[in-house]
């Protein structure tokens with residue numbers, strides 16, 4: 001199968017024809033390639049998500065590897081890293097290999113399993129990190145996400161252990177003693193609503209500790225879902241000292257604030273919680289500047305009974321894969337004076353760096369996040385920057401419906417996605 005993508009603007013610059021053949025960006029005659037009219041479309045390297053919850057094994061009613069992969073492809077992704085908080089937990093070679101195999105079978109994106117740091121995410125003893133690293137899934141990222149590796153000695157040992165194979169520990173930074181019973185961001189809104197607060201310092205204290213630990217042992221640390229202005233300052237300081245730390249921000253923390261909780265709609269309940277407008281501004285600036293390296297979705301599907309209940313009982317987490325690029329275009333566009341018609345003013349190279357190249361580098365996914373040039377694997381996505389779409393939860397390819405953007409109109413639309421030269425999305429629709 002080959003494709004000729006006609007008149008596409010690669011990273012928003014100029015116009016070119018792209019030939020895809022035998023899984024790579026090719027040169028030469030188009031032959032009998034299927035022609036795609038890409039007038040007005042922007043080509044980006046396929047997006048890479050470093051933080052996705054696929055819920056399989058264990059909660060296939062909320063998401064499966066296949067449904068989550070389809071949502072990812074529709075969002076422009078060609079690779080996702082699947083978090084370990086499944087049931088059973090992905091803390092053995094057997095479970096990570098199962099998730100890896102399910103991803104290959106679905107064939108919609110490359111699914112790279114993340115291994116748990118501790119057995120059962122219990123924070124008591126290290127999981128079989130080496131066995132997961134040498135398994136068929138070749139795990140390089142380890143995380144207890146959903147839980148913080150709170151014990152500093154365990155965190156130190158995990159950081160030391162993964163150094164041998166250039167692995168990285170992705171930390172969910174939340175000091176558990178400071179967030180007992182927490183329901184939302186600790187601040188004015190929480191006081192008004194009478195909900196227990198999740199203070200910014202619970203995140204910042206763990207990041208500060210962990211960058212010092214990473215510096216001490218010379219290992220790589222990745223910080224999940226950074227949500228506060230104070231965390232940005234800690235990261236800035238660590239990076240200036242040369243600590244090997246990278247960080248992510250979610251689309252929702254770039255767009256939404258704790259004011260959303262006034263609706264008491266649990267769709268806005270998430271960990272870490274939605275913060276203040278000042279935090280949102282700081283996160284946007286940090287992402288532009290590079291203090292925050294990447295956008296990661298933290299796509300967290302939940303079944304209806306876990307979300308459509310009282311706030312206090314609802315599980316934290318929200319969908320993200322299908323809306324991430326649009327939210328980022330909206331968030332980065334608006335404070336830069338507004339993305340113009342047809343995406344004028346969008347820094348596409350920055351989008352490619354923060355949503356494809358840098359996450360691919362952190363995860364060690366060498367086939368992704370490559371320049372769109374002859375010989376490179378044809379992992380790419382075509383975006384219509386002029387489109388605007390109203391988000392309808394019923395249209396989601398995810399098995400869950402907990403999108404916080406329902407009814408909002410967002411810029412940009414993914415029109416096509418290619419994984420190793422095979423179309424996974426065409427005309428804005430999933431191919432299989």
Ligand SMILES: NC(=O)N[C@@H](CC(=O)O)C(=O)O
Pocket residue numbers: 053085145146147172269270271272298300301315316317318
């Ligand atoms: N983000 C969330 O609120 N929830 C995540 C876990 C996590 O990312 O901490 C989940 O697994 O549902």
Ligand SMILES: [Zn+2]
Pocket residue numbers: 145146147172224225271272
């Ligand atoms: Zn988390």
Ligand SMILES: [Zn+2]
Pocket residue numbers: 051053083145146298300
């Ligand atoms: Zn998560």
